[in-house]
Amino acid sequence: MSTVSTAFERAGAEGRAALVGYLPAGFPSVPDAIAALTAMAQAGVDIVEIGLPYSDPLMDGPVIQEAARRALAAGTRVSDVLDTVQAVAAAGVPVLVMTYWNPVDHHGVAAFARDLANAGGSGLITPDLTPEEAGPWLEAAAARGLDPVFLVAPSSSAERIKLITAACGGFVYAASVMGTTGARDAVGGQAAGLVRRVREYTKLPVAVGLGVKDPSQAAEVAGFADGVIVGSAFVRRLLDAPDAGAGIAAVRDLAADLAAGVRHPDR
Numbered sequence: 001m002s003t004v005s006t007a008f009e010r011a012g013a014e015g016r017a018a019l020v021g022y023l024p025a026g027f028p029s030v031p032d033a034i035a036a037l038t039a040m041a042q043a044g045v046d047i048v049e050i051g052l053p054y055s056d057p058l059m060d061g062p063v064i065q066e067a068a069r070r071a072l073a074a075g076t077r078v079s080d081v082l083d084t085v086q087a088v089a090a091a092g093v094p095v096l097v098m099t100y101w102n103p104v105d106h107h108g109v110a111a112f113a114r115d116l117a118n119a120g121g122s123g124l125i126t127p128d129l130t131p132e133e134a135g136p137w138l139e140a141a142a143a144r145g146l147d148p149v150f151l152v153a154p155s156s157s158a159e160r161i162k163l164i165t166a167a168c169g170g171f172v173y174a175a176s177v178m179g180t181t182g183a184r185d186a187v188g189g190q191a192a193g194l195v196r197r198v199r200e201y202t203k204l205p206v207a208v209g210l211g212v213k214d215p216s217q218a219a220e221v222a223g224f225a226d227g228v229i230v231g232s233a234f235v236r237r238l239l240d241a242p243d244a245g246a247g248i249a250a251v252r253d254l255a256a257d258l259a260a261g262v263r264h265p266d267r
Helices: 003-013 030-042 062-073 078-089 101-107 109-118 135-144 158-167 191-199 215-222 232-240 244-262
Strands: 018-024 047-051 095-098 123-125 147-149 172-175 206-209 227-230
Touching: 003 018, 018 030, 018 062, 018 206, 018 232, 018 244, 030 047, 030 078, 030 232, 030 244, 047 078, 062 232, 078 095, 078 109, 101 109, 109 135, 123 135, 135 147, 158 191, 172 191, 191 206, 215 227, 215 244, 227 232, 227 244, 232 244
Parallel strands: 018 047, 018 227, 047 095, 095 123, 123 147, 172 206, 206 227
Antiparallel strands: none
């Protein structure tokens, strides 16, 4: 059983959803990102997603795009992402890298799997890689014991959901809405139905992302999903802070609030 699966199993045994938190590597700096991600884990995040900054982030909304732009401008590279994975994994939390496919392809698929596993990473979330084109990655991930996480959307057909979930490891990432990432005033109305549809084809946990920003929304999603994914709200705390120290403290506070939310689901 992977560390990701273990985290979901532990949360389920406690009668709650798992909390998954995202921040990009290299923002505000490599050391500050490590500090923020570690603070997030210490405050109650069960699984950490580390974003690999990319120049053409089609799925990401303006908040994450801005953080990625600053990270790239500061010179963040794949090696910095792997260093971040190693540092955060050492804190005892499962770590996934979320990345578009081009950097992995450029690095070399087998080499990326090797380097991610050696850094203590647990898997990869690939929003723009389809199962039909994922053969080399699935083979490399299996060889290194990494979880390949793919996304389903409200528009996904039954046939598509069956194909995607069969390729997934660790959990299935359910996008609550169509469109880009970003905190929203309400959870997508199709999210609960999408989770039900996905569960018809897999026993893997289903985690919902795109839009959750506060404890009440986390509690709402925890009422019907196995995991609650939060990204833009954490990034916004760093963007709005007057300095890195204040941003890290704000990330820690939000993580604690969201952790309380998933422990009191709206059922």
